[in-house]
Amino acid sequence: MGSTACVVAGGGPAGMVLGLLLARSGVDVTVLEKYPDFLRDFRGDTVHASTLNLLDQLGLGDRFAALEQQRVRRLTMEFDDGVIGEDFSRLPGRHQHLALVPQWDFLNLLAEAAAESPHFHLKQNAEVDGLLRRDGRVCGVRYTDKDTGQAGEVSAPLVVAADGRHSTVRDLLGLRPRSFAAPHDCLYMRIPRLEGDPDGTFLRFSSSGGLIMINRGDYWQAALLIAKGTGRADDGEWARRTIARLAPYTSDRMAAIGARDIKVLEIRIDRLARWWAPGALLIGDAAHAMSPIAGVGINLAIQDAVAAARILVPSLRRGRVAERELARVQRRRHWPTLITQAGQRVAQERFVATGEDVPLRLPQPLRTLRHWRGFPHVLGRVVGLGIRPEYLTGSLEPLSHG
CATH class of the missing domain: 3.50.50.60 (FAD/NAD(P)-binding domain)
Known part of the structure; x- marks a missing residue:
């Protein structure tokens, strides 16, 4: 002791x-x-x-x-x-x-x-x-x-x-x-970052969710806000499709993001x-x-x-x-x-x-x-x-x- x-x-x-x-x-x-x-x-x-x-x-x-x-x-x-x-x-x-x-x-x-x-x-x-x-x-x-x-x-x-x-x-x-009510959760994932991608941090708020993209050098740390209770946390295909729509420059590499790469944070x-x-x-x-x-x-x-x-x-x-x-x-x-x-x-x-x-x-x-x-x-x-x-x-x- x-x-x-x-x-x-x-x-x-x-x-x-x-x-x-x-x-x-x-x-x-x-x-x-x-x-x-x-x-x-x-x-x-x-x-x-x-x-x-x-x-x-x-x-x-x-x-x-x-x-x-x-x-x-x-x-x-x-x-x-x-x-x-x-x-x-x-x-x-x-x-x-x-x-x-x-x-x-x-x-x-x-x-x-x-x-x-x-x-x-x-x-x-x-x-x-x-x-x-x-x-x-x-x-x-x-x-x-x-x-x-x-x-x-x-x-x-x-x-x-x-x-x-x-x-x-x-x-x-x-x-x-x-x-207090928190109507959203957050999906985190890493997305490869390629030459020609934007610099800095990207924030996009849309009808289907909010997206935050943080530049980590050779990858993006992506955070996708999703509505609770919609089942989206387990829908990797929807998450990949949504991120590609909100950040079109990532669309060519989203197929490489598997279900195990997506982490869920309860807000x-x-x-x-x-x-x-x-x-x-x-x-x-x-x-x-x-x-x-x-x-x-x-x-x-x-x-x-x-x-x-x-x-x-x-x-x-x-x-x-x-x-x-x-x-x-x-x-x-x-x-x-x-x-x-x-x-x-x-x-x-x-x-x-x-x-x-x-x-x-x-x-x-x-x-x-x-x-x-x-x-x-x-x-x-x-x-x-x-x-x-x-x-x-x-x-x-x-x-x-x-």
Whole structure:
């Protein structure tokens, strides 16, 4: 049995950023990740300007810039009757773009940077499967070492659940999120990219589905939004035909995409009424699952981690975190979550139609706003920086100097 000041379940973006921030603040932290590495395909990988600014504050901007990535300064969303754009070129700060980078590269960078601190400990292939409790408080976790099959325990004044939309810690706490209607799911696949294909990222919203094409160099990462309950998730022929229609330049290679190449992601939007219990805090998708619309999930989770670190570091240094401090984290991040999810719900209801015979038209007021020259910049700011971006201030200020 080991002990630490904070144990984090989940080594995704939120968990790794929180671990890095706590360790650099002199707080001992152990991150338990249930997989042996970060190499998993088809994970969200849109890093927005808010996160890029954070990496600069952490002294990691140049290291991130060295990763293989696609930089997006403008996005065009095409509908059946017109287009609207997002322009990031006027964002404040150093970064006027979004970065599309494989998530495993991003997580490896965070892990390597965190490992430079003696206060950071990462244990991979360690699956959390129980909670330790004392006097009505959570005081640690039980886990299984998947390499050896042996059980282990880590005690801590605070357990943070950053273990995603299917959070084990959330289930162990008996917390149930409120779910909101999500009328679509998503089909992911790789499509070979050939010379002469367009550059950049392609977004197309139509009566038969929404298509996002991300340039990965020698292949496209394609995401096709489909209506739930239509049986399309198992219809590979329909998916290939639809993508070829929405992105005609791929039609000559769709026959090579088999059923095994198509992955299904169930889209969920939900959030907890309370993100904490005595001795435990939930952040990221464990507290609020996001739709992939606008690619905000990673960035919203990271903002949760920054807010949690800034608010909780003084208490963690003293060795006890009061419930009012955990509630402060939720109050800080509740409204950004609520507003972002509301926007996603509107978008999913109006941007992707379910009837193939009805053209998908630009919804009002977008048909009017698209004629305002400043609208692409306003939309770019909302997407690129999000609602209430977090910065390293207060107790975390020394981190900006490495």
